[in-house]
Amino acid sequence: MKNVKGKQTYNEILGQFDSWRKNFNILRERSKEIQSFGIKNRFDNIVLIGCGTSYYLALSTAFLLTNFTKTKTIAIPASEVFFFPRCYLNKTNLIIAISRSGTTTEVLKAVEESRRINQSKVLAIVCREGSPLCRMADLCLAAVDAEDESVVQTRSFTTMYIMLLAYAAMVGGHQECFTELEKLPDIAESVTKGTKKLVEDLGQSKELQTFVFLGSGHNYGLACAAMLNLKETSLSHTEAYHFMEVRHGPFSILDRSTLVIGFVSDSVKEYEISVLKEAASVGAKVLALAKAPVNEAHYNIAVPHLSEYVRSIAFFPALHLLSFYRAIAKGLDPDAPPNLRRVITF
Template identity: 35%
Template sequence: MVASHTYDEIISQPDALKQTLQMVKEQRFHEKDPDLTVFSGCGTSYYLAVSAARFFQEVTGKPALAVPASEVILHPEQVFAKGLKYQLVIISRSGTTSEAVAACKTIAGRKEIGVMAVTCHAGSALARLAAESIVLDHIKEKSVVMTQSFTNMLYALQLYSAKTSQNDRIWNELTRLPEQMDQVIGQLPQIRELAENLQYRRFIFLGSGVLTGIAREATLKLKEMTQTECESYSTLEFRHGPISIVDDRTAVILFTSEKTKELDAPLMEEIRSFGGHAVAVGHCADQVSADTALVIETDLSGSCQAILLLPHFQMLAYCRAVKLGLNPDQPRNLNQVVKISIGE
């Protein structure tokens, strides 16, 4: 492998997860009982919010949704209804993303909305504006693209969901995740052949439930690092029009699970019948009629497995960028932090 910050940040995720676990284990959180918890961010952090909101609602039994931070700024009345109490969980690696900071300022002074920041930088503007924060200051990415930060901020929010709802079963499962990530990192060379096959000009990522956000983030990673044509869809929605783009230059990567495998298999068969290369990633990937099955060996249940799927598509994007002669650490037109002028 070509030496790069991105590569190092992908393969070192098990140790980072162990530190995140210890940090959340020791942190005490404010007691709160909102009518709705809103997870928000921009770009990768928004897709993280999508998965975190689905996980939070499943684990706690309390309503949650995800919105882009820009929606909080532009349409707060469509995000926050009158007469309800909210918890806004705002996510930003740097803690300085313009829309994330502006979202906090937009709702400042509204006593019915509590704010928690999730960031990798202590003392950042976002951390200062929030009533409480999860700060993962052991995550210090040098690459422009978010890999290890996405994994760890999502993991922190999963732990937060289990801890604050006193869901001991889920908490105990999540504590085993860093050790199992070691095994996943060892499997990553399997993705290289697919990544380097330039016959495939189009990549589609499919997932449902918590994996919806994972599929969106997989699309963004590949698009950022390689500028490859790629899209993401909720799994069964793919049949409703988008499947028309499948041909022999299309690779469709489906994040599968025990809960969805019976419906995933016929879709994989359809994709193959149209000439597409069907790839499945997950614990039961070898049970859904895929051309390529990347099986994740794990005893974790359901949504707790989601984070174990992340390194595969991160490495897919890295390997393809290297094959194309691109710099995965510094994709074109991008910077680590997006800052724009937003009127006060």
């Protein structure tokens, strides 16, 4: 079995539900400590940092935190904060640093800058307890059994999203969101089973050559993360845009070989669905990820029983499988993408 292509990636994709369950329980146990850190400190200027997939996670969470806590929160790639600390860190009193391994050099250096300039507090989001980033942090949320051994992030990404969403919900007083997270694993497991055939077919499609992911608000960072997962795993031509932004230029590349994948929100879905309709009208195939099936889409994955912030993560195992099947169909090994290392240091 050792030489089966993508075995590790496959197991980690389907191991996500267990990781979520385990870490949700840990979050619940630590909720007082987490709330006390986030609420008592009265942070009024937050900068989220990460690299690659973790930066896209930061982008998504910056929206959630701003929305849930009314606190000015921005996401910046760790390298840019390290390069231009005075540009981004003035007045920052909380830096939230995301790194699967807790060892990414750019993240550690940006955190050092933040300490030096502002004595900012540090919240670390990692998948490895005791890692250098944890040791630098005032509060460390370290996921257990979630650090993928694979190069490309799957369960580590979704588990860290859940930790950050739980943090935003606890600090912002959105208890209902935290409660919903308990239902997520079972629902997502059933959704994944139900759509396995669809994503296998789409992944194997020879007609589809370009994949464009779209999302508004918290879904933009998630669209970017799904895009990067497909790019890294299957070396496909993938792009991600804010939903309405695709109309301002990128539309030129849409044709019959394009699959447009839209994370449809609840709050502005009319606008988003009209973009999906426009994409279909120029020949693109459309996959909608939404609360209810979208008539205008050729393919749908619908998750009716979760609100939009929790729902988004339920689509990820299916999207990860899409990447997996596409890599296999192209004769690639998902476990070993070219040019990449699991941990990037310098």
